[in-house]
Amino acid sequence: MAKKRDRRVTTDRDRQQNRVKPNRTESPTSRNRFIFIFISILIPILSFLVYRTKYTPNTTTTTTTTTTLTVYERGLVKPNTNYQEILTENNKVSKNTSIRHYTYPILSYITPWNSRGYEMAKRFNSKFTHLSPVWYDLKSEGNGIVLEGRHNADLGWISELRKSGNALVMPRIVLEAFPNEFLRKKKKRDKAVDLIVTECKEMEYDGIVLESWSRWAAYGVLQDPNMRSLALKFVNQLGQALHSVSSERNPGSYLQLIYVIGPPRSTKLQEHDFGPEDLQSLSDSVDGFSLMTYDFSGPHNPGPNAPLKWIQATVRLLLGATGSSTQNFARKIFIGINFYGNDYMLLEGSGGGAIIGRDYLSLLEKHKPILQWEEKSEEHMFVYSDNSRIKHAVFYPSLMSISIRLEEARAWGAGISIWEIGQGLDYFFDLL
Numbered sequence: 001m002a003k004k005r006d007r008r009v010t011t012d013r014d015r016q017q018n019r020v021k022p023n024r025t026e027s028p029t030s031r032n033r034f035i036f037i038f039i040s041i042l043i044p045i046l047s048f049l050v051y052r053t054k055y056t057p058n059t060t061t062t063t064t065t066t067t068t069l070t071v072y073e074r075g076l077v078k079p080n081t082n083y084q085e086i087l088t089e090n091n092k093v094s095k096n097t098s099i100r101h102y103t104y105p106i107l108s109y110i111t112p113w114n115s116r117g118y119e120m121a122k123r124f125n126s127k128f129t130h131l132s133p134v135w136y137d138l139k140s141e142g143n144g145i146v147l148e149g150r151h152n153a154d155l156g157w158i159s160e161l162r163k164s165g166n167a168l169v170m171p172r173i174v175l176e177a178f179p180n181e182f183l184r185k186k187k188k189r190d191k192a193v194d195l196i197v198t199e200c201k202e203m204e205y206d207g208i209v210l211e212s213w214s215r216w217a218a219y220g221v222l223q224d225p226n227m228r229s230l231a232l233k234f235v236n237q238l239g240q241a242l243h244s245v246s247s248e249r250n251p252g253s254y255l256q257l258i259y260v261i262g263p264p265r266s267t268k269l270q271e272h273d274f275g276p277e278d279l280q281s282l283s284d285s286v287d288g289f290s291l292m293t294y295d296f297s298g299p300h301n302p303g304p305n306a307p308l309k310w311i312q313a314t315v316r317l318l319l320g321a322t323g324s325s326t327q328n329f330a331r332k333i334f335i336g337i338n339f340y341g342n343d344y345m346l347l348e349g350s351g352g353g354a355i356i357g358r359d360y361l362s363l364l365e366k367h368k369p370i371l372q373w374e375e376k377s378e379e380h381m382f383v384y385s386d387n388s389r390i391k392h393a394v395f396y397p398s399l400m401s402i403s404i405r406l407e408e409a410r411a412w413g414a415g416i417s418i419w420e421i422g423q424g425l426d427y428f429f430d431l432l
Contacts, residue, residue, distance in 0.1 A: 063091060064091050064092075064093055064123075064426045065091060065092050065093075066092070066093060066094070066095040067092050067093070067094060067095060068094070068095055069094065070094045070101075070430050071089075071094075071399055071427050071430040071431065072430075074089070074092075076089055076399050076427070077399045077400055077403050077431075078399075078400055079373035079380075079400050080373065081371055081380065081398060081399075081400070082370075082371060083364040083365075083368055083369055083370075083371060083382075086361075086364060086371075086398075086425075087361060087364055087365060089427060090357075090361065090425040090426060090427050091425075091426045091427070092426070092427060093426050093427055093429060093430055094430050097123065097124050097126060097127070097429070098126040099126075100126065100127055100432065101430075101431060101432060102406055102409075102410070102416065102431070102432050104331075104409065104410065104413065104414060104415045104416070105129040105130060105288070105334065105415030105416075106127060106128050106129050106130070106415060106416055106417075106418070106432060107128075107129070107130040107131075107132060107209075107258065107288070107290060107334045107415060107416070107417040107418070108121065108128050108130070108131055108132070108417070108418045108420070108421045109132050109133075109134060109172065109417070109418065109419050109420040109421070110131060110132065110133045110134065110420060110421060110422065111133075111134045111420050111422065112133070112134065112135065112152045114356070114420065114422035114423065115422070116422035116423075117420055117421050117422025117423075118133075118154070118157055118422070119422075120421045120422055120424075120429070121157075121161060121167075121421060122157070122160055122161060122164070123429075124421075124429045124432070125161055125164050125165030125167060126164075126165050127429060127432040128165070128167040128432075129167055129168065129415070130167060130168045130170055130209075130258065130288075131161065131167045131168070131169050131170070132170050132171060132172045132209045132258070133152070133153075133154075133169070133171050133172070134171075134172045134420075135149045135150075135152040135153055135171040135172065135173075136148065136149035136150075136152075136171055136172065136173040136174070136199075136208075137149055137173070137174050137176050138173055138174070138175045138176060138177055138192055138195070138196070139176045139177055140176070140177040140178050140181070140182065144188075144191070145177055145182070145188050145191050145192050145195065146195075147173070147192075147195040147196065147199055149171075149173075150199070150203070153171070153203060155203070158204075162249070168206035168207065168256065169205055169206050170205060170206050170207045170208050170209050170256060170258060171205060171208055171209070172208070172209040172210075172211060172260075173196065173208050173209070173210055173211070174211045174212070174215070175192075175210065175211065175212035175215060176215065177192070178219075179215065179216050179219045179221045179227070179231070180219065180221060180227075183216075183221065183227055183230040183231055183234060184227075184230065189233075189234050189237065192234075192238075193234075193237055193238050193241045196208060196238065196241075196242075197241050197242060197245060197255075200242070200245070200255050201245065204248050204249070205255070206247060206249070206250075206255065206256060207242055207255040207256030207257055207258070207287070208242070208255075208256075208257060208258075209257075209258045209259075209260060209290060210235070210238065210257060210258070210259055210260065211260035212231075212235070212260075213231075213259075213260065213261055213262065213274050214260070214262050216231055216272075217262075217272040217273075220272075222271065222272045223271040223272060232278060232281050232282060235257075235259060235282055235285065235286065236281070236282060236284075236285040237285075238257060238285075239257040239282070239284075239285025239286050239287075240285050242254065242255040242256065242257050243255065243256075243257075243285070256287040256288075257285065257286050257287055258286070258287060258288040258289070258290055258334070259282065259286045259288075259289050259290070260289075260290045260292065261274040261289050261290065261291055261292070261318075262274065262291075262292050263291065263292060263293050263310075263314040264314065264317055267313065267317075269317060274318075275317075275318065276318060276319065276320055279318060279319075279329055280329075283329060283332065286332070287332070288332050288333070288334055288415065289332055289333050289334065290334045290336065290417040291314070291315070291318070291333055291334060291335055291336050291417070292336045292417075292419075293306055293310070293311045293314055293315075293335055293336040293337075294306045294336050294337070294338035294419065295338075296310055297342070297344075297395070299344060299345075299350075299351035299352045299353070300351070302342075302344035302346065302352065302393055303377070303393075303395070304374060304377035304379045304381070304395050305338050305340075305341060305342060305379065305395050305397070306336070306337075306338060306377075306379075306405070307376065307377035307378070307379070308377065308378040308404060308405065308408060309376075309377075311335065311405065311408060312408065315330070315333065315335065315412060315414070318333070319333075327413055330412045330413050330414050331413050331414065331415075333412070333414040333415065334414070334415040334416055334417035335405070335408070335409045335412070335414050335415070335416050335417070336416070336417050336418075336419060337397075337402060337405050337406075337416050337417070337418050337419075338397060338418075338419055338423075339356075339357075339397060339418055339419065339420060339421060339422075339423045339424030339428060340354050340355065340356050340396075340397075340419070340420070340423040340424075341354070341355050341356075341360060341394065341395050341396025341397060342354055342355065342394070342395050342396075343355045343359070343363070343392055343393075343394045344392060344393045344394075344395075345390055345391070345392055346383075346390070346391040346392060346393055347390050347391070350390065352392070355394070355396065356422070356423035356424075357423060357424055357425045360394070360396045360425075361425075363384065363394060367382075367384040369382035369383065369384050369394075370382060371398075373400070378400075378401060378404050379395055379397070379398070379401045380395075380396070380397075380398040380400065380401060381393060381394060381395045381396075382394050397424070397428070399427065399428070399431065402428060402431055403431055406431060406432075
């Protein structure tokens with residue numbers, strides 16, 4: 001990210017200079033020419049410094065230090081925390097980052113627009129079993145299908161990861177192709193499978209994470225039994241194709257497929273929801289299911305990010321019809337945990353938006369709020385008033401809320417999926 005900013009500044013400076021040089025019709029004095037050129041160079045430099053000051057995180061809150069004690073041993077995992085403790089302790093992590101406290105699989109997402117995620121993946125490499133950089137989209141283009149996103153791929157980063165850990169690198173691919181045409185045409189489905197498998201081979205990935213169900217639901221195709229059958233058929237076809245390819249790095253292993261699924265929004269499954277029968281249908285071809293158990297609330301219904309009882313109900317609903325195979329299916333679930341939060345305005349119709357770690361720390365430092373432990377959702381939150389005297393409610397994960405959700409996943413024998421590791425606080429990784 002920093003490199004991109006530098007390139008933009010350099011480009012601006014070049015443009016400024018290029019605008020000066022062609023102006024040959026005027027005859028300014030040497031002094032005026034010097035002043036003009038000096039200002040042309042100075043403005044981009046000042047712009048760069050302002051940009052860095054405004055958008056670069058405060059190093060006093062992001063520089064990580066190490067300690068011999070874990071967050072549990074330091075007595076930090078508790079409901080009655082306060083803003084001073086979080087500001088003081090959030091950047092202190094256990095010196096031994098190779099120890100895994102959560103022994104089931106951990107899938108972590110990394111986004112290219114948040115470079116901190118790449119850093120966290122390297123620093124806490126041993127904590128993760130699967131890493132999924134958000135790099136690719138599979139799209140319709142004319143009468144064909146294209147896989148876009150290779151320009152996002154960072155092979156140097158992957159190489160560094162593999163020198164110090166064994167986490168599988170499985171980029172996420174979002175299937176954006178128009179489903180009505182894509183699912184009905186076998187040639188397009190075959191082409192998509194070929195593009196994905198070829199990309200995995202050429203880039204030496206360990207497989208992929210596929211997101212398509214939410215897109216298909218948005219287009220309304222899953223209510224049609226025939227289209228739903230074609231959708232499941234495609235996912236099975238892709239999984240089988242990946243499983244037929246041996247891993248370059250792990251002899252005896254094959255390329256893997258993790259499939260992203262959303263939670264139902266009511267106590268009963270709707271027609272478009274991914275349910276137990278879908279889970280059973282894909283279980284042989286899919287190696288894991290990334291369950292998005294977050295975003296329970298939104299700007300129009302402010303509240304907790306992922307109430308624990310809702311997570312429990314979601315997992316039960318998904319596994320409800322699997323009978324004696326519940327435990328086997330549960331092992332393939334990656335229960336979603338958010339490392340981001342939300343800052344909602346409590347004025348009707350005002351809305352709000354997502355916040356990440358540095359935003360949260362800034363709010364704590366500025367407003368010095370009283371943190372409340374919500375027993376019903378088992379999350380921390382606080383309320384503050386902004387400069388316009390509008391009240392806000394902030395929900396952001398804490399050591400306590402994450403620890404409880406890890407225990408819930410452990411009770412199911414399930415893995416976890418984190419969206420996304422660049423958005424959390426450093427000491428969250430002590431829990432993993």
